[in-house]
Amino acid sequence: MCHVLNAQFKSLYRYGRMSECGDKLEAFKFCLSLKSMHPEQKRDAWIRHRAEEWASKRLGKSSENIWEMRAEPLQNWPPTLPDDAMRNTDSIP
Numbered sequence: 001m002c003h004v005l006n007a008q009f010k011s012l013y014r015y016g017r018m019s020e021c022g023d024k025l026e027a028f029k030f031c032l033s034l035k036s037m038h039p040e041q042k043r044d045a046w047i048r049h050r051a052e053e054w055a056s057k058r059l060g061k062s063s064e065n066i067w068e069m070r071a072e073p074l075q076n077w078p079p080t081l082p083d084d085a086m087r088n089t090d091s092i093p
Contacts, residue, residue: 001007002021011019030049034042 002019002024008019011017034045037045
């Protein structure tokens, strides 16, 4: 699913780059490695894995690194139409 167009656009918007599916593959491999563990070991490994995942997300780049937040709204937005344009729209059926 990470190669679909929607996911690629979201990654491009949020991080400024196309999505790479290596993280998804690593998560799949991790899940397969849990099959041979004792239930208590599985739980501990899962908690540790999720904590590492969240820490790397918080320390990595996010959309806040790509886009600058505005302190004030854009001037003249939305733009006002000139009077000529207003007169031309009156004649449209």
